[in-house]
Amino acid sequence: MIDGISPLDESAMAAARALHARLTKPAGSLGALEELSVRLAGLAGECPPPLPEPAAVAVFAGDHGVHAQGVTPWPQEVTGQMVANFLAGGAVVNAFARQVGASVTVVDVGVLDDLGWAPAPGAVADRSRPGLVAAKVRAGTRDMTTQPALTREEVSAALEAGARVAFTLVDQGARALVTGDMGIANTTPAAALIAAFTGSDAEAVTGRGTGIDDDRYTRKVAVVRAALATHRPDPADPLGVLAAVGGLEHAAIAGFILGGASRRVPVILDGVIAVSAALAAAALAPDAVGAMVAGHRSAEPGASVALAHLGLEPLIDLGMRLGEGTGAVLSVPIVASAVRVLYEVATFDSAGVSEK
Numbered sequence: 562m563i564d565g566i567s568p569l570d571e572s573a574m575a576a577a578r579a580l581h582a583r584l585t586k587p588a589g590s591l592g593a594l595e596e597l598s599v600r601l602a603g604l605a606g607e608c609p610p611p612l613p614e615p616a617a618v619a620v621f622a623g624d625h626g627v628h629a630q631g632v633t634p635w636p637q638e639v640t641g642q643m644v645a646n647f648l649a650g651g652a653v654v655n656a657f658a659r660q661v662g663a664s665v666t667v668v669d670v671g672v673l674d675d676l677g678w679a680p681a682p683g684a685v686a687d688r689s690r691p692g693l694v695a696a697k698v699r700a701g702t703r704d705m706t707t708q709p710a711l712t713r714e715e716v717s718a719a720l721e722a723g724a725r726v727a728f729t730l731v732d733q734g735a736r737a738l739v740t741g742d743m744g745i746a747n748t749t750p751a752a753a754l755i756a757a758f759t760g761s762d763a764e765a766v767t768g769r770g771t772g773i774d775d776d777r778y779t780r781k782v783a784v785v786r787a788a789l790a791t792h793r794p795d796p797a798d799p800l801g802v803l804a805a806v807g808g809l810e811h812a813a814i815a816g817f818i819l820g821g822a823s824r825r826v827p828v829i830l831d832g833v834i835a836v837s838a839a840l841a842a843a844a845l846a847p848d849a850v851g852a853m854v855a856g857h858r859s860a861e862p863g864a865s866v867a868l869a870h871l872g873l874e875p876l877i878d879l880g881m882r883l884g885e886g887t888g889a890v891l892s893v894p895i896v897a898s899a900v901r902v903l904y905e906v907a908t909f910d911s912a913g914v915s916e917k
């Protein structure tokens with residue numbers, strides 16, 4: 562899969578730039594949307610590229626051993642409880658997805674709760690619950706302050722689970738993939754991943770997550786710093802970084818991004834968890850960045866550090882810090898509009914509009 566991720570197609574991008582020059586608008590007047598549509602043409606290898614519809618959100622859920630260090634005020638069981646809420650259609654991501662016509666798939670890669678998947682003794686597990694992909698690699702990570710959060714084998718399994726979800730959604734007709742995450746405490750591994758891949762200081766990339774007071778924030782920065790000092794993760798070894806200080810949803814989202822990139826389908830990134838995973842995906846396959854669209858700028862400081870490292874400008878900035886895929890889902894109509902211009906806008910010639 563990684564070997565199949567190749568650079569953007571230069572001739573399709575040149576065709577999109579040439580088409581933009583003939584459309585009835587001043588050159589450059591659509592700002593970032595112009596370069597986005599050019600990039601999507603390069604990704605698809607054709608101009609115009611396919612409209613990025615329908616979009617499919619995958620919410621990857623996992624729990625975290627580092628929760629024991631007091632990095633979040635929320636109890637761990639909220640992760641599993643929110644999975645149930647997603648499946649019932651009652652979370653913010655469900656409302657936003659309905660607004661833009663996107664599907665929501667929930668993927669358990671590491672929730673502590675068995676979510677009803679553990680078969681009763683002697684019974685065969687019923688894995689057919691709608692909307693939930695049962696792909697638990699293990700029930701939560703280990704505490705990264707005392708040992709590596711994951712083994713390399715567990716990281717590989719989560720990467721593969723994420724890629725499989727991307728392949729399935731594309732096979733089912735999705736033309737844009739949207740990353741979502743749910744995991745109480747997961748902004749701590751996200752910060753550690755961003756520090757490891759960008760070389761930034763722990764304090765510059767650690768934020769307040771769901772919302773924490775100054776005491777807890779100080780502890781959270783110290784936890785990130787201690788984990789990095791203990792494991793000294795090597796950014797040239799992305800699996801090793803994910804194993805040392807990552808999370809199962811972070812690894813699965815990295816695989817999801819790589820899966821989408823290998824199918825040359827745009828992957829719209831949500832907040833700090835998604836962009837920390839994107840750093841791992843880019844370290845594994847640098848050309849995967851061509852498939853990444855930064856849906857929004859999360860309020861978490863690490864998100865901006867990661868986006869700058871990836872060279873991505875987010876489409877919207879509403880001060881959001883929810884996760885679930887919510888910020889990325891809001892950007893789906895913007896991505897679609899960028900492409901629609903290439904199909905529907907008249908040229909100066911066809912519309913009889915004078916050029917300057």
Ligand SMILES: O=C(O)c1ccc[n+]([C@@H]2O[C@H](COP(=O)([O-])O)[C@@H](O)[C@H]2O)c1
Pocket residue numbers: 632633634635742743744745746747748749769770771772831832833834859860861864881882883884885
């Ligand atoms: O997407 C973001 O940038 C984001 C920022 C802050 C919090 N979150 C969400 O909040 C949870 C993690 O927050 P915390 O404080 O427990 O680390 C997890 O479920 C994330 O989806 C998400």
Ligand SMILES: Cc1cc2nc[nH]c2cc1C
Pocket residue numbers: 635639643742743744771883884885
């Ligand atoms: C209620 C709640 C909803 C969430 N959605 C994503 N992260 C979350 C964290 C909490 C605490």
